[in-house]
Amino acid sequence: MKCKQLLVKGKAKSVYSTDVKDTLIIEFRDDITAFDGGKKDILSNKGNYNAEVSAFFFQYLGRNGVRTHFSTMLDPHHMVVRKLxxxxxxxxxxxxxxxxxxxxxxxxxxxxxxxxxxxxxxxxxxxxxxxxxxxxxxxxxxxxxxxxxxxxxxxxxxxxxxxxxxxxxxxxxxxxxxxxxxxxxxxxxxxxxxxxxxxxxxxxxxxxxxxxxxxxxxxxVMAIYQKVAERITAPIKDLI
Ligand SMILES: Nc1ncnc2c1ncn2[C@@H]1O[C@H](COP(=O)(O)OP(=O)(O)OP(=O)(O)O)[C@@H](O)[C@H]1O
Ligand SMILES: [Mg+2]
Structure with a gap:
């Protein structure tokens, strides 16, 4: 599956159409913003940590009966989702x-x-x-x-x-x-x-x-994001 057209460029993620019906790709970028966009930076790997934690939670919630848009990860910062x-x-x-x-x-x-x-x-x-x-x-x-x-x-x-x-x-x-x-x-x-x-x-x-x-x-920030991502996703890594 490939990103086709950029549909939305948000503050931290970009949303792309794909060649698959009703399916989008969300790119978790390294941009970080706060205070309504008043403070912004680019922090290397931030997108990966957020994508990893999001994917982990969506899968956990899905297994527990919560309907989510999550489908799969294409790579560490591209998430395939159902179009909503x-x-x-x-x-x-x-x-x-x-x-x-x-x-x-x-x-x-x-x-x-x-x-x-x-x-x-x-x-x-x-x-x-x-x-x-x-x-x-x-x-x-x-x-x-x-x-x-x-x-x-x-x-x-x-x-x-x-x-x-x-x-x-x-x-x-x-x-x-x-x-x-x-x-x-x-x-x-x-x-x-x-x-x-x-x-x-x-x-x-x-x-x-x-x-x-x-x-x-x-x-x-990034040292803490990395540590938290590891801590949150630890149970699944232990299972593999
Ligand atoms: N499954 C989906 N289908 C369609 N759009 C989605 C889906 N999931 C998320 N989105 C949209 O993708 C965009 C993600 O952008 P992003 O979170 O970077 O920026 P933002 O929401 O504009 O800003 P912020 O989160 O900082 O308030 C949002 O507009 C969000 O509503
Ligand atoms: Mg948002």
Whole structure:
């Protein structure tokens, strides 16, 4: 299978059409951005680490009954996926208060959120991804009420599954952002689940193991991405 035409060049990934029907290739590039694109860099191998972790999670979620777009990896940074009609929502699940939740609301960083919070933002960079509520989502016809219900159920299931897997590696899943797409009446988990889209803390040291290292210059970003990717995917390597 080959990349045919560049369809979308996002901030960190490029999406290509292919010669196979309903099938796309996502290239995980080495670009890293933060603060709405205000901070950018190119970090060698970053695309590979994120692609590896995403592929690992999609396969794990798929085995556990979550419908995802993942098909296979062509090479370390090209992922073959099912083409989806993307739903322009950023679905964020939060287990512990951190980041924008602490900046915008009177939560103390580190507070356990039980049950987890689902926050949904409008995926629109020109509007700086404003937070939505169910009524706005329905009024804007971004998703149907049935899709929204399904999306929330899937988001909590992804949280449960990822939280358990990461906990076994000594990592706390603080929060993460996922995107969904549709094919007919079916909702699929799309896009990526990587160190760029999760907030992870080491259970013992509290050390950041995600893009916060880049955002707030907390250390060697690539050394940490490499270590985390190894730690997360370790069980599968042990099985091979
Ligand atoms: N299965 C899929 N079918 C079609 N489009 C997809 C699929 N999975 C992901 N996409 C889209 O591919 C693009 C990936 O781009 P990327 O994540 O680099 O940038 P972005 O989403 O514009 O920016 P950011 O993630 O930084 O907000 C997004 O537009 C995403 O919605
Ligand atoms: Mg994106």
């Amino acid at each position: 009609e993307m739903i322009p929502l950023e679905v964020i699940v939060r287990n512990i208060a951190a980041g924008s939740l602490v900046r915008n609301y009177p939560f103390r960083e580190g507070t356990l959120l039980d049950p987890p919070l689902i926050v949904i933002d409008y995926k629109d960079d020109t509007r700086h991804d404003p937070m939505l509520n169910d009524e706005i989502i329905i009024a804007l016809k971004l998703a149907t009420p049935a899709e929204l219900k399904k999306i929330k159920k899937m988001a909590l299931e992804v949280n449960r599954l990822l939280g358990a897997l990461l906990a076994a590696q000594g990592i706390t899943l603080v929060d993460f952002k996922i995107e969904f797409g549709r094919r007919g009446k079916m909702v699929y988990l799309g896009d990526e689940i990587s160190m760029d889209s999760m907030r992870l803390w080491d259970k013992t040291t509290g050390e950041s193991l995600d893009k916060d290292v880049y955002r707030f210059e907390k250390g060697d």
